[in-house]
Amino acid sequence: MKYLFLAGSSLLAITAQMIVGTHFFLFNFVDLSLILITYWAFYRSRTQALFVGSLTGILQDAVLGWPLGYNGFGKTLAAFVIAEASRRFDVEGGWVRFVLMAASSCLSSLSMFALFLLLQRSSSSIFLGASLLQALITAGVGVLLFAALDTYNRVHTKRVG
Amino acid sequence: MSIELASKGEGRILYLVIALLLLHLTLISIQVEDPSGTLLFKKCVLLAASPMLNGASNAARAFSHFWTGYLWLHGARAENARLKEDVRQLVLLNSSLAQAEEENSRLQRLLAFGVSFPYQTLGARVIGRTPNFLSSTLYLDRGSLDGVRADQPVVSDAGVVGRTVLVTSNNCQVQLITNADASVGVMVERTRVPGVVRGTENLLLDLNYIGNTEEVNVGDALVTSGLDGIFPKGLPVGKVVDSQKGKTGFRTIRVEPSADIIRIEEVLVLLGPPKPVTDPLTPGAVK
Numbered sequence: 001m002k003y004l005f006l007a008g009s010s011l012l013a014i015t016a017q018m019i020v021g022t023h024f025f026l027f028n029f030v031d032l033s034l035i036l037i038t039y040w041a042f043y044r045s046r047t048q049a050l051f052v053g054s055l056t057g058i059l060q061d062a063v064l065g066w067p068l069g070y071n072g073f074g075k076t077l078a079a080f081v082i083a084e085a086s087r088r089f090d091v092e093g094g095w096v097r098f099v100l101m102a103a104s105s106c107l108s109s110l111s112m113f114a115l116f117l118l119l120q121r122s123s124s125s126i127f128l129g130a131s132l133l134q135a136l137i138t139a140g141v142g143v144l145l146f147a148a149l150d151t152y153n154r155v156h157t158k159r160v161g
Numbered sequence: 162m163s164i165e166l167a168s169k170g171e172g173r174i175l176y177l178v179i180a181l182l183l184l185h186l187t188l189i190s191i192q193v194e195d196p197s198g199t200l201l202f203k204k205c206v207l208l209a210a211s212p213m214l215n216g217a218s219n220a221a222r223a224f225s226h227f228w229t230g231y232l233w234l235h236g237a238r239a240e241n242a243r244l245k246e247d248v249r250q251l252v253l254l255n256s257s258l259a260q261a262e263e264e265n266s267r268l269q270r271l272l273a274f275g276v277s278f279p280y281q282t283l284g285a286r287v288i289g290r291t292p293n294f295l296s297s298t299l300y301l302d303r304g305s306l307d308g309v310r311a312d313q314p315v316v317s318d319a320g321v322v323g324r325t326v327l328v329t330s331n332n333c334q335v336q337l338i339t340n341a342d343a344s345v346g347v348m349v350e351r352t353r354v355p356g357v358v359r360g361t362e363n364l365l366l367d368l369n370y371i372g373n374t375e376e377v378n379v380g381d382a383l384v385t386s387g388l389d390g391i392f393p394k395g396l397p398v399g400k401v402v403d404s405q406k407g408k409t410g411f412r413t414i415r416v417e418p419s420a421d422i423i424r425i426e427e428v429l430v431l432l433g434p435p436k437p438v439t440d441p442l443t444p445g446a447v448k
Binding site for chain 2: 046047050051053054057058067068069070072073076077080083084115119
C-alpha cells in the first residue's frame with residue numbers, strides 16, 4: 001500500500017507537471033518530481049525517496065519521449081544527495097533547503113548532461129542554462145511549499161494537542 | 162545499538178542507490194544505439210562478458226592442450242618408438258633399393274661388355290679383399306665349380322682388373338694389376354708400341370720396356386697386347402699419366418688403371434677361348 005501510494009504520488013506529480021505546464025509555460029521550470037523527492041526525504045523515508053526519484057525520473061523520460069533512464073539516473077542521484085544531507089545536516093532552515101534543492105536539481109541536470117555527452121546525444125548549452133533556472137525556481141517553490149506544510153503541521157498538531 | 166542500525170541503514174541506501182543508478186544506465190543502454198547502430202546494451206553486455214568469454218576460451222584451450230598434449234599422448238612414446246623403427250627399416254630398405262639399382266646398372270654395363278667381348282665370360286661378385294686401402298688382392302664368389310681356373314683374366318666394364326691365382330671350388334683369389342707381382346703385356350693403342358705394365362702396390366702402374374725413342378704421351382691409352390698368354394688382345398688397361406725419358410734407355414711411364422680398382426664390386430672372369438661364332442650365311446658352320 002505504501003509503495004502504491006508512492007507510485008501514485010509520482011504519477012500525479014508528472015501528470016500535474018504536464019497539464020499545468022501546457023497552460024502555464026513558466027510552470028515548466030518547476031520540477032515537481034524533485035519537490036516530491038525532497039518531501040519524501042525530509043518527511044518520510046530516505047529509502048522511499050530513492051524509489052520516488054527513480055520512478056518519477058522514468059515517468060519523466062517517458063513523457064518527454066527520451067530513452068528511459070536519463071532522468072531516472074539524475075533524479076535518483078538527486079534523491080540520494082537530499083536524503084544524505086537530511087540525515088547529516090539540519091535542514092529545517094529555509095535557506096538550507098533552498099540551497100540543497102537547487103544543488104540537487106543542478107546535480108541531476110548535470111548528470112543527465114554528462115550522460116548526453118557520453119552517449120553522443122545532441123545537447124546544447126541552453127539545456128544547462130534552463131536547468132539552472134529550473135533549479136532556482138524549483139528550490140524557491142519547494143521552500144515555500146515545505147514552509148506551508150510545516151506551518152500546517154504545526155497548526156494541525158496544536159489542534160490535535 | 163542505534164549507531165549500528167544507522168550504519169546498516171546507510172549501507173543499505175548506498176547499495177540501493179548504486180542498484181538504481183545501474184538500473185537506469187541499463188535502461189538507457191537498452192534503448193540507445195551507438196553511431197554504428199549497435200544497442201549500447203549489447204555492447205555493454207559484450208564488454209562485460211568478454212573477460213568471462215576470454216577466460217572460458219583460455220580455460221578450454223588450456224584443457225584441450227592438456228588433453229591432447231598429455232593425456233591423449235599417453236601412447237605416444239610407444240608409437241614414437243614404433244615409428245622410429247619403421248623409419249629405420251625404411252631407410253635401410255631405401256638404401257638397399259638404391260644399392261640394388263646401382264648394382265643393376267653396373268651389372269647391365271658389365272653384361273653389355275661381356276656380350277660385346279668375344280670370350281666366354283662369367284660374372285662374379287667381389288666378396289672380399291685384403292684388408293688394405295691399396296688392396297691388391299680380391300676374392301670372388303666363383304670357383305672351380307663354376308669353371309674358373311687359375312690364370313684367367315678378370316675384367317670389369319672399364320678394363321683389366323687382374324687374374325685369378327688361387328681357385329677353390331666356390332671361390333677364387335684375384336691378383337690385381339696393381340699388385341707388385343702382377344704384369345700385363347700391353348701396347349700403346351695409338352702407336353701400337355708394346356710394353357709391359359707392372360703393379361707397384363700403388364694406384365698407378367709402371368709401363369716398362371718402352372724405349373726413349375718411342376713417342377708415348379700423357380693421355381695415351383694402353384690396351385692388352387695378348388703377348389703375355391693370359392690376357393687377350395685389346396682389353397683396356399689404363400692411360401698414361403706421366404711419360405719421361407729414362408737414363409737407362411727406357412722411358413719412365415706411369416699409368417692409371419682404367420678399372421676402378423678400389424671400388425670394384427662385380428667383375429667378369431674370362432673363362433676360355435673365344436666363343437664360337439655362327440656364320441649367319443652358313444648355319445652350323447664355325448668361324
